[in-house]
Amino acid sequence: MSDVTLRDVRKSFGVVEIIKGVDLDIKSGEFVVFVGPSGCGKSTLLRMIAGLETITAGELDIGGNRMNEVDPSQRGIAMVFQSYALYPHMTVRENMGFALRFAGLPKAEIRKQVDEAARILELEPLMDRKPKALSGGQRQRVAIGRAIVRHPKVFLFDEPLSNLDAELRVHMRIEIAKLHRDLGATIIYVTHDQVEAMTLADKIVVLRSGIVEQVGAPLELYDNPANLFVAGFIGSPKMNFLKGVVEGGGAGRADIRLPDFGGAVVPVALKGEAPAAGAPVTLGIRPSQFTESGDAALPVTVDMMEHLGAETLIYARSSASDLVTIASQSRPDIRLGDTLTARFPSSGALLFGADGKRIY
Amino acid sequence: MTSYGLKQRLSSVAVYIFLGVMAFLSIFPFLWMIIGATNTTSDIIKGKMSFGEALVVNATTFFTQVDAPLIFWNSAKITIIATVLTLLISSLAGYGFEIFASRFREKLYTLMLLTLMIPFAALMIPLFMLMKQFGLINTHLAVVLPTVASAFIIFYFRQSTKAFPHELRDAARVDGLKEWQIFFLIYMPVMRSTYAAAFIIVFMTAWNSYLWPLIVLQSNDMKTITLVISSLGSAYYPDYGAVMIGTVLATIPTLFVFFAMQRQFVEGMLGSVK
Incomplete structure (x- = not known):
């Protein structure tokens, strides 16, 4: 069970409310994409699910358990960051095994899981390299590998492809879609690129100014937008x-x-x-x-x-x-x-x- | 040669002359110190600028007058403890100031920076009284304690921490690290260039420190190399030859530290995080 449920979730920084009451049901195995213009709160919402931002009000459940006050490492999530966030002083192998080492797993078990993730992502020849010796695409694969080895209930992706060039972005997009198909995991993915949203998502959540404007399948949003904002945001060239x-x-x-x-x-x-x-x-x-x-x-x-x-x-x-x-x-x-x-x-x-x- | 080529060439020559003069000015004190170590006091006073034959005599005088192993040990002990504590405490403070937001953060930080404007001469007496109250006069702890929270090093670490990728901290939190583990296992290795630059600055400051140790260290067996060098000679005139030997020996550790960490020092001063 890796359902994610948000009930009237809110986030305020001082007197400024950033997330204004989000209700959302994400089913186990679903690929959900948060889209919206810059500053709409999509990354903040993702960070709240990850536990990197506190939830001011409302309730977050993952796998049926309330997670509001739970430490990020105990939520059963793994996150892939926009800048990859690989530890620069560690090799690829150390980066991928770091969370497992910290969770106290035996060395042999860590090695097995890291090797398995490396095989899936074709990272075997790069395992002893440091991140600075890798290309952008390779770094992103390592970041995904680091998430995979944790066997999380939910994968969180925060604009993972925005630092890559156009060609690599298309390639990695396909890789992520394949990964979702193979792992069958729940994925919550933040992007401002609607092509990524349309091609990857089972369900798109369109956000504006901390409010969910519409939730639906990509073509449903394209064909039947609920308002002018969604109609203008989904589809390129614009409606x-x-x-x-x-x-x-x-x-x-x-x-x-x-x-x-x-x-x-x-x-x-x-x-x-x-x-x-x-x-x-x-x-x-x-x-x-x-x-x-x-x-x-x-x-x-x-x-x-x-x-x-x-x-x-x-x-x-x-x-x-x-x-x-x-x-x-x-x-x-x-x-x-x-x-x-x-x-x-x-x-x-x-x-x-x-x-x-x-x-x- | 075209006039443009000639101009370029003349400008290169001017640059080289300027750099040569600056390099000479930088190296000259070292050169004078090394030459002085081989000359007698009267030759040094006369300004003799060639190697002499008094090296053995000067060295004998130095090692006769000074319990070198003890004095170097005192200096090393104070410097290493002060450097390690300063780096640890000041980097923790700099990291904290940058990473953790609070209503009072900027006010506190400004207040701390204002302390940089207070001259040490104004602090000497209150500090001395404080140390006396704690019963620390004539202890190495009295030399170390006032240096460990350095406003300048805190400032330096805060500025450098601005380049520390916050997503690394987020990734570490997702990986299950506590705040102190993030600091020691992620921040410190990632910021090693900053630490190297700060290490050199703090090490040299502590090693060369003169005034404060002079005030709080009173017995000869507690003194550091800088204090001892200044008092070499008889009661009436200094023995500059022995002073030069002492100075050469006292310079070696700082030179060693600087050359060992030169690359990281430059990276750290440029604020690079790799």
Whole structure:
């Protein structure tokens, strides 16, 4: 059992509240990713689970036991840090076996477990080297190895790949995904990189200013964001937000007029009732949803283009200078300053109220 | 040669001349000390700058007048104890000031730094009275005690601790280490360059210490090499030849320590953590 449960967990530094009541259930074996902008409290929350920060209020359970006051080493967790945090005066073998040595395990047992972790992570040729003689990727593998040998209930990763170059990051991401599959351990992973979040997570927790904005599977958050913040944070390029006004509608449909786009009207499908006519709303459209066969049309002028090979990003503006990003899978024959009609299927558009919450 | 090349060359020559002069100024006292050890007192006073033939005479005078093993032992004992205690206590304080936050931390730290502005002359009498009250006059403990909490070394350690990766402390806590174990097993080895630099500074200060030992050490069998050197000679005039021999011998330990830890000293002064 390595479930992790947080109940109304709070953290204050003096009068400033950083974590403002987090409730979360993480099931045994789940890979959970905390994402959010800098300063949202994701690393603080992870450190609270690790026991490196005290919990001001609320309850933290790991494996069914209350852990609020328990020493970090007794929580059944292992942590991998952003800067690797390898002891520079110890060899790879000593680094990996240090916690076990401290737990009083016999030398033979330590050796066995360290060798096993080294085999899994292909670290055997590096065991007698000091951290300064290793590359960034190797150091990160040692840091993961140091966590593995402890056989923790929960692995905690604090932005483990952010110090690596892009290529190595992709490689290590795959390694971590494999590791999760092989070990079947519960992993809580902090990142600000949404690609890492989308590719690794069973469940993503989006945080903002110490509050959980939404919890869900990666595609669930992508397809059904609960509010403007999540819609804007998940997905790259970012979702387009167009200011609109409810023109009319009824049960299951709302007609949204977009004054900045020549008064274009987009019929948006809803599960419930349409908001009252005249209510200000925001229409959300992902850049990848623009297609030539779409029923809704926006007149725009091309401002900037980025050719990425597999796709082309077109940054265009409305007559009122609202920016729209269009991702095209083809290589359209257009130039800067061209005027075009950007089409998208109205069924794919999301509607958000003036309070930023999704209107279903 | 282009005018640019000529300029470069002239500037190199100027730099070398400047460095040469500075190197000579640094080495000259040592050279004078070594030459002086081979000359008679009158030759030294005359400013003779060539090797003489009085080395054996000077050495004989020195070893006749001084119980060298005892005096060197006194100096070594005081220096080693003072160095070890100063490094331990001051580094603990510097680490504590940097790592542990408290409402009073900065106020206390500022207060401590202000003590650097008090001249030793103003502290001599109160310190002497304190030592007298504790019954420590004419003991080596009286020499050691006032040095062990050095405001400068605490300051130096606090500044160096800013470069100590806090994640190492977190990793150690997750690995099950207590605070004191983190200090001794992680912090101290990681900060070895800082310790090496501080070791040299404290060792040289303690070894060369003169005024305070002169005040508290009163009997000859308790004195250190620096005190003994200054009193060499007859009642009416100093024997500079013997003084020079003593000075050469007294310099050897500090030279040895410096050269042994030179690399770490430079790293420590630059504040590197590897």
